Amino acid sequence: MDSILVRGGGPLKGQIPIAGAKNACLTLMPATLLSEEPLTLTNAPRLSDIKTMTALLGSLGAEVTSLQDGKVLAMSSHNINNHTADYDIVRKMRASILVLGPMLARDGHAIVSLPGGCAIGARPVDLHLKALEALGAELDLKDGYVHAKAPKGLRGGTINFDFASVGATENALMAATLAKGTTVINNAAREPEIVDLAECLRKMGAQIEGEGTSTITIQGVDRLGGATHPVVTDRIELGTYMLAPAICGGQVELLGGRINLVQAFCEKLDAAGISVSESANGLTVKRNGGDIKAVDVTTEPFPGFPTDLQAQMMALLCTANGTSVLEEKIFENRFMHAPELIRMGANIDVQGGVATVKGVKRLKGAPVMATDLRASVSLILAGLAADGETKVSRVYHLDRGYEHVVAKLSAVGADIERVKDT
Ligand code: EPZ
Numbered sequence: 001m002d003s004i005l006v007r008g009g010g011p012l013k014g015q016i017p018i019a020g021a022k023n024a025c026l027t028l029m030p031a032t033l034l035s036e037e038p039l040t041l042t043n044a045p046r047l048s049d050i051k052t053m054t055a056l057l058g059s060l061g062a063e064v065t066s067l068q069d070g071k072v073l074a075m076s077s078h079n080i081n082n083h084t085a086d087y088d089i090v091r092k093m094r095a096s097i098l099v100l101g102p103m104l105a106r107d108g109h110a111i112v113s114l115p116g117g118c119a120i121g122a123r124p125v126d127l128h129l130k131a132l133e134a135l136g137a138e139l140d141l142k143d144g145y146v147h148a149k150a151p152k153g154l155r156g157g158t159i160n161f162d163f164a165s166v167g168a169t170e171n172a173l174m175a176a177t178l179a180k181g182t183t184v185i186n187n188a189a190r191e192p193e194i195v196d197l198a199e200c201l202r203k204m205g206a207q208i209e210g211e212g213t214s215t216i217t218i219q220g221v222d223r224l225g226g227a228t229h230p231v232v233t234d235r236i237e238l239g240t241y242m243l244a245p246a247i248c249g250g251q252v253e254l255l256g257g258r259i260n261l262v263q264a265f266c267e268k269l270d271a272a273g274i275s276v277s278e279s280a281n282g283l284t285v286k287r288n289g290g291d292i293k294a295v296d297v298t299t300e301p302f303p304g305f306p307t308d309l310q311a312q313m314m315a316l317l318c319t320a321n322g323t324s325v326l327e328e329k330i331f332e333n334r335f336m337h338a339p340e341l342i343r344m345g346a347n348i349d350v351q352g353g354v355a356t357v358k359g360v361k362r363l364k365g366a367p368v369m370a371t372d373l374r375a376s377v378s379l380i381l382a383g384l385a386a387d388g389e390t391k392v393s394r395v396y397h398l399d400r401g402y403e404h405v406v407a408k409l410s411a412v413g414a415d416i417e418r419v420k421d422t
Helices: 022-028 030-034 048-060 094-107 126-134 166-176 192-203 235-248 263-271 307-317 337-343 373-384 405-410
Strands: 002-007 012-017 039-042 063-067 072-076 109-113 138-142 145-149 158-160 182-186 207-209 215-219 227-230 250-255 275-278 282-287 323-327 347-351 354-358 367-369 389-393 415-420
Touching: 002 373, 012 235, 012 405, 022 030, 022 039, 022 048, 022 094, 022 166, 022 192, 022 235, 030 048, 030 094, 030 166, 030 192, 048 063, 048 072, 048 094, 094 109, 094 126, 094 145, 094 166, 126 138, 126 158, 126 166, 166 182, 166 192, 166 215, 192 207, 192 227, 235 250, 235 263, 235 282, 235 307, 235 373, 235 405, 263 275, 263 307, 307 323, 307 337, 307 354, 307 373, 337 347, 337 367, 337 373, 373 389, 373 405, 373 415, 405 415
Parallel strands: 012 250, 039 227, 158 182, 367 389
Antiparallel strands: 002 389, 002 415, 039 072, 063 072, 109 145, 138 145, 182 215, 207 215, 250 282, 275 282, 323 354, 347 354
16 A cells, blocks of 8 residues: 655645546546447546446446546447446445436436445435436335336436435436436535536436526436536645645645635635635635634535535644634534544544634644545645654545645645555
């Protein structure tokens, strides 16, 4: 296994290019199953999760060709010869459940392993299943697999989500494009990744209205065609790297960043005393001296503060002037970075879904362990401004969601390297 060594240093300066969104790509890829025509994605991120989704689609008979060093994914699903998504692949990545809706809509049957939980929570899929049942699917849970059938095809229906689930909205949206009749999704998730998926499906011939709002209406069509679609910029990678100059000082331009992708996050950065400006090239974050002010953060579905930036924001607030309260309302166990930050000298008290962070002057480098994707990068951010060296182990978590993190941070002056564990 590899580790990443970070040595605290001075202000950062330069540019960081932001890649295509992992969480958009992971729902755009299964959309290929909805059509027999080619679907090509550009601006795709080079990540291990993308490789896992590629393997899953391949196991179903789809062809996924990676071009231009992985930035282009040319996909074709004219020959789906297997309708079972095996536990072996699904257990590695929960987003695998997103092949269920498209496979069911296309061929009327699918068997998909239940994804199981992960470090940050139980991650049930009940809302996905309820949505598909509302479209006429017959579901049977057997031996850890969902056996789904729609012998006469899916039919339009009304889906009322108790919670604005991102994945369940994506599964329902994809399935509804080929259902007979009209589907209305109420309390739909509003994330930019949902908007990106709808725009791609529309290019394929789907009839969709309302994406980005809480109500999405879909008129089913008989078949979908092919398309070429650019993956939207990754707002979580964007927010993550915006915190590097916020924590270290300096000025960094995030190429491809747009304020509208991270509005709630920018409001919290502004309250903490960090200035963000937008140009045609992207977002510039500047911090010249001055203390970080303590701010309270509550994670919510988009357009609220994203849960995927909570761990990274905590790294900033560890050295803020004052006490910050972070409330995690999306996942039940998403403070595993806290004990690792405490090893670096942070003063954090976690009670259930609430973490109280009392700012300290500086953190001290220490050996720490990555526990999940976003926790791992928050430890790297903390190490950028800590005294001494921080060694982050188990960085395979990082490879799931961040391409070339060492290269991107070194390019703006961070003292960071990746080493093989002896
Ligand atoms: C997506 O996960 C993202 N993953 C997550 O990013 C992100 O944290 C999450 O949305 C929230 O924004 C991908 O897009 C691949 P949800 P998803 O369904 O779809 C509960 C990262 O770091 N729930 O909105 O699984 C669930 O347990 C990852 O990139 C049900 O109870 O999120 C959770 O508490 C982590 N029943 C909450 O809703 C369901 O059927 C949010 O889940 C579905 C979800």
